[in-house]
Amino acid sequence: MRITTRVLGAAIAAAIFVVAWLTMASPASPASLTEVTNFGTNPSGLRMHLYVPNNVAARPPILVAVHYCTGSGPAFYSGTEFASLADRYGFIVIYPSATRSGNCFDVSSPQALKHDGGSDPVGIVSMVKYVEQHNNGDPAQVYVTGASSGGMMTNVLLGDYPDIFKAGAAFMGVPFGCFATTDGSGWNSACANGTIIKTPQEWGDLVRGAFPGYTGARPRMQLWHGTEDATLRYPNFQEEIKQWTNVHGLSQTPAFTDHPQSTWTRTRYGGTGTNVAVEGVSLQGVGHSLPQGGMAASVIQFFGLDGGSPGTPTPTPTPTPTPGGACRVTYTMNTWNTGFTASVTITNTSASPINTWALAFTLPGGQTATSAWSATIAPSSGQVTARNVSYNGTIAAGASTNFGFQATHSGNTGKPTSFALNGTTCGIA
DSSP: OHHHHHHHHHHHHHHHHHHHHHHHHSOOOOOOEEEEOOOSOOTTOOEEEEEOOTTOOSSOOEEEEEOOTTOOHHHHHHHSSHHHHHHHHOOEEEEEEOOSTTOOOOOSSTTTTSTTOOHHHHHHHHHHHHHHHHSOOOTTSEEEEEETHHHHHHHHHHHHOTTTOSEEEEESOOOTTTTOOSSSOSOOHHHHTTOOOOOHHHHHHHHHHHSTTOOSOOOEEEEEEETTOTTTTTHHHHHHHHHHHHHTTOOSSOSEEEOSSTTEEEEEESOSSTTOSEEEEEETTOOSOOOOTTHHHHHHHHHTTTSOOOOOOOOOOOOOOOOOSSEEEEEEEEEOSSEEEEEEEEEEOSSSOBSSOEEEEEOOTTOEEEEEESSEEESSSSEEEEEOOTTSOOBOTTOEEEEEEEEEOSSOOOOOSOEEETTEEOEEO
């Protein structure tokens, strides 16, 4: 009996040791999403969910991740990779939730399009300030990203609060102010369909008008859009590029173009590295279904949250225009392995308005236009003519209009060498 007791005692001691060792060796439980209430001024009743990783930095950067219509903060948390990237790099993620019918964010009301004007942007900024005060968040490292309605809100927040946000990344968004309405409606069909076309200056003025008197640095912007987006159509992508390059005082001509994947065309403005002021990623054949796997990591790299330092972008000199007559044409291409999109801006440099227009130019060999927006193009190759549609035939003196088209190519990605508007040779910007 004495031997049995000794054996039993030894076994119990060993078991206790194993349990204790396993307890010490087990990793800490993963961080979880928590809801925060009473976070500050919140005129539209948003909800706030917060993800703080276990390895949070001592002075953590803050990322606001904004969901799509019908979504929620928890849905965007579980359906995107930003939380797992926060685990890796130690930043905090705020997931706002819209609570109105349809769960879309307000990107259209006069209040939402003004610094401290009210509505959703004020509530989101309150969330940022809460994290700065309660989680030691770094006010010099505040970023925002979002998809669809959240992509539009990303544009709005960068326009309203350039003093708060250092950079943004908008998936499937529209330019700041494009969705504006005055009738209480939250939907702007003309903008959604990509038919609101403005000059870079006009788009830039909308951003500058949101915070009159602001003279500080402007946030950097990364833009993502699929060419087959049928909800917020692809022309909005080029309009966003026009807006944010103008805000930063940059040329619309990319300083750098590459293809990180076969169907991606990435263009950079204001420099060639990850520290650029504006970056666009066009996704051939992709619809309204962003972000996809791996794209969140590209966002984090653009922000510099992966350990890199974006630094200060080096401006790209504006090209000297080619002399011409009473018109000037800017022709910008985004190319990929078998195709491209072109954005064409016509500026009336004469003293008289143009009431209808036809722009003639020759597509280089092997290029064939397959579709167009804000214009009709015929024939599809060789010497073609782009003609106005019903809503953009008039170009006032000194004003501009824009159209675009998609095309295939057989290896030649050159640009047309001359343009004629209503028979008059144009200068090329």
